[in-house]
Amino acid sequence: MTFRAQIPGSFFYKKRLRILAVSNAIKEQDILLEIDDVHMSFGKVLALAGVSLKIREGEIHSVIGPNGAGKTVMMNIINGLYTPQKGNVYYKQKKINKLKSFKRAKLGIARTFQKVEVFGGMTVLDNIRLGRHLHFKSGIASGSVYIGKTAREEVEHRTFIEEKIIDFLEIEHIRDKPVGMLPYGLQKRVELGRALALEPELLILDEPLAGLNLEEVEDMARFIIDINEDEKWKITCLLVEHDMGVVMDLSDHIFVLNFGNMIIDGTPKEVQNNPEVIKAYLGEEDLYATRR
Amino acid sequence: MSTTWLPCGVYHQNYVQDHAWWQTKFIKGKMILLFIILFVVIPLVADSYWLSVCNSIGYTILGALGVQLLIGYCGQLTLGHAAFIAVGAYTSTLLTLEFPWPKIMMDYGIAYPVSILIAAVTAGIWSVLFGLPSARVKGFYLILTTMAAQFITVDFIITGYVSRIGGRGQAFSLPPGTIKVGPWVIDSDLKVYFMMLVFVILCVIIMGNLLRSRVGRAWVAIRDNDISAEVMGINVVKYKLLAFFVAGFIGGIAGAFWISNLAAVSPEHFPWFWSLWLVGVILIGGVGSIHGTIFGSIFMVVVMEVLQLAIMPLADIYPKLLMDFLFIKEAVFGLAICLFMIFEPNGLAYRWWQIKNFFNLWPFSY
Numbered sequence: 001m002t003f004r005a006q007i008p009g010s011f012f013y014k015k016r017l018r019i020l021a022v023s024n025a026i027k028e029q030d031i032l033l034e035i036d037d038v039h040m041s042f043g044k045v046l047a048l049a050g051v052s053l054k055i056r057e058g059e060i061h062s063v064i065g066p067n068g069a070g071k072t073v074m075m076n077i078i079n080g081l082y083t084p085q086k087g088n089v090y091y092k093q094k095k096i097n098k099l100k101s102f103k104r105a106k107l108g109i110a111r112t113f114q115k116v117e118v119f120g121g122m123t124v125l126d127n128i129r130l131g132r133h134l135h136f137k138s139g140i141a142s143g144s145v146y147i148g149k150t151a152r153e154e155v156e157h158r159t160f161i162e163e164k165i166i167d168f169l170e171i172e173h174i175r176d177k178p179v180g181m182l183p184y185g186l187q188k189r190v191e192l193g194r195a196l197a198l199e200p201e202l203l204i205l206d207e208p209l210a211g212l213n214l215e216e217v218e219d220m221a222r223f224i225i226d227i228n229e230d231e232k233w234k235i236t237c238l239l240v241e242h243d244m245g246v247v248m249d250l251s252d253h254i255f256v257l258n259f260g261n262m263i264i265d266g267t268p269k270e271v272q273n274n275p276e277v278i279k280a281y282l283g284e285e286d287l288y289a290t291r292r
Numbered sequence: 293m294s295t296t297w298l299p300c301g302v303y304h305q306n307y308v309q310d311h312a313w314w315q316t317k318f319i320k321g322k323m324i325l326l327f328i329i330l331f332v333v334i335p336l337v338a339d340s341y342w343l344s345v346c347n348s349i350g351y352t353i354l355g356a357l358g359v360q361l362l363i364g365y366c367g368q369l370t371l372g373h374a375a376f377i378a379v380g381a382y383t384s385t386l387l388t389l390e391f392p393w394p395k396i397m398m399d400y401g402i403a404y405p406v407s408i409l410i411a412a413v414t415a416g417i418w419s420v421l422f423g424l425p426s427a428r429v430k431g432f433y434l435i436l437t438t439m440a441a442q443f444i445t446v447d448f449i450i451t452g453y454v455s456r457i458g459g460r461g462q463a464f465s466l467p468p469g470t471i472k473v474g475p476w477v478i479d480s481d482l483k484v485y486f487m488m489l490v491f492v493i494l495c496v497i498i499m500g501n502l503l504r505s506r507v508g509r510a511w512v513a514i515r516d517n518d519i520s521a522e523v524m525g526i527n528v529v530k531y532k533l534l535a536f537f538v539a540g541f542i543g544g545i546a547g548a549f550w551i552s553n554l555a556a557v558s559p560e561h562f563p564w565f566w567s568l569w570l571v572g573v574i575l576i577g578g579v580g581s582i583h584g585t586i587f588g589s590i591f592m593v594v595v596m597e598v599l600q601l602a603i604m605p606l607a608d609i610y611p612k613l614l615m616d617f618l619f620i621k622e623a624v625f626g627l628a629i630c631l632f633m634i635f636e637p638n639g640l641a642y643r644w645w646q647i648k649n650f651f652n653l654w655p656f657s658y
Contacts (some may be wrong), residue, residue: 079523105525119516122509130513134525136506140534144507146501151311154505158307173605198524 038087065257110200120180133199343481350488354591358539366535367515372442378562380547401472412544419540425551463558475635578639589642
């Protein structure tokens with residue numbers, strides 16, 4: 001049996017093409033970040049050899065690949081810590097190749113790091129307040145007087161931080177502790193809180209689950225889903241992770257990198273069944289064997 | 293170290309209370325008592341000698357605050373802060389002596405206060421100039437570039453060129469009656485003392501307020517982790533230069549204030565050793581703490597005075613002691629830093645914090 005829409009030349013076929021065209025156009029609009037043929041080498045080591053990817057708004061994307069595949073280099077390029085030698089980075093159709101990191105933060109790109117890079121000497125609260133740096137207004141003059149504008153602003157943002165971030169991440173009990181003295185799992189959580197305080201549109205999570213125990217992994221996975229789906233946040237996530245179970249469950253789209261080359265990008269199902277990926281990364285045996 | 297435990301039964305009910313400086317009634321009472329001691333008791337009790345000791349403590353605090361800001365809060369190692377103090381002192385001196393102020397301003401004593409402000413801004417800008425390398429270099433390399441500030445400013449520009457202005461030779465003498473604030477001619481230790489109190493309190497308030505608002509947090513973030521600070525949207529270079537500006541500004545105030553205590557200003561008042569001394573002060577007091585700056589300054593000045601008092605009687609027996617006092621002073625300085633680094637690396641401020649918490653939680657410290 002054939003549908004009318006499948007018969008070339010018919011009215012319904014043309015209508016289907018129109019619908020497809022419209023939906024494709026929307027998809028182009030939805031692309032938040034695009035990397036186009038990026039090359040990056042350090043001396044004679046080619047870290048990225050012509051990688052392209054597109055990140056759609058509102059989805060969780062994951063990048064996987066063996067160690068040294070160039071995942072973190074790619075994150076650093078998106079983030080502005082490295083400038084690619086060839087190729088372009090677009091954010092909302094705007095070229096941001098030469099933009100400094102702190103300006104990209106202003107555009108709405110936040111990240112967490114693989115090895116936690118918190119401000120060890122500051123308290124949890126100050127770390128998260130610092131994440132809201134771009135939302136604070138007070139400068140050196142009003143800051144030195146403090147009474148009035150700055151004090152009001154501090155209280156206002158404190159309310160946001162307490163209600164939206166500290167409550168959400170369940171770190172009330174440590175809010176006055178210096179972050180350097182906290183255990184690793186909590187430091188990771190504080191780092192996530194700091195990134196959230198920026199209220200970003202794109203959140204890059206570089207191995208958010210590395211070094212956490214099973215319970216903390218489950219918590220973190222729940223946070224990532226909430227950040228992505230909750231009406232309050234609705235943040236697009238780009239995840240770098242080795243924990244295949246979590247990656248396959250969370251992501252809408254997966255990119256597989258291997259020594260600077262993109263092997264495949266597709267849905268979790270496509271990636272799981274791709275023979276090249278299995279050979280390069282996942283191993284011949286069970287897919288879930290890589291889970292700790 | 294950043295928070296103190298509140299005594300039993302004291303809870304904050306809103307964020308304003310939690311953001312306050314003096315959070316309990318006991319602390320408020322304690323601070324009011326401190327102010328009474330500073331403004332009433334010391335001027336009544338202390339003689340001219342001890343007042344001058346207090347003044348040099350105040351000068352050390354003002355100088356060390358800028359170093360504390362750069363090293364302790366922003367992580368920019370500096371070893372040339374005396375240069376900015378010198379810039380402040382010379383700007384203020386030149387403005388009061390050479391600038392053709394309108395007669396009314398001289399009569400009402402506005403010239404010197406205005407010159408302090410200009411001196412502070414000049415020193416701040418001068419400091420930013422030598423802070424520029426901090427955009428590229430960190431740590432030990434930055435020490436060298438800030439040392440260059442010392443040698444270029446004091447040994448080259450001030451000694452070689454600025455000192456020759458007016459053809460007075462090496463030193464600018466400040467005739468009695470030149471330094472005038474409002475209706476008061478600053479001519480006694482007591483008046484200098486009150487002026488010192490005002491400046492120290494002002495600068496401490498400015499520092500404290502900056503450090504609990506946006507700018508201060510950015511500085512501490514740069515100290516702790518400059519890469520993630522940049523990723524969080526902080527313009528690292530701008531904030532480093534801002535730190536240099538504020539440090540230079542406070543240094544300029546220190547220098548401009550200090551000329552009121554001097555009969556003459558010469559480059560020898562601002563040697564490189566003074567820069568090193570200020571770093572020693574914050575190491576002993578505690579890096580990354582405003583209390584620490586004050587404790588360190590009190591400790592260093594008082595120890596040196598006590599040392600002097602101890603050596604005086606001994607000098608009758610062994611006169612060479614008095615001759616070599618400068619070397620003894622430097623040796624004691626070095627020894628104090630060594631001992632503090634080994635036995636109390638967090639400085640006097642940490643000890644203060646421990647004592648405070650002990651009494652806050654006393655008698656049930658669990």
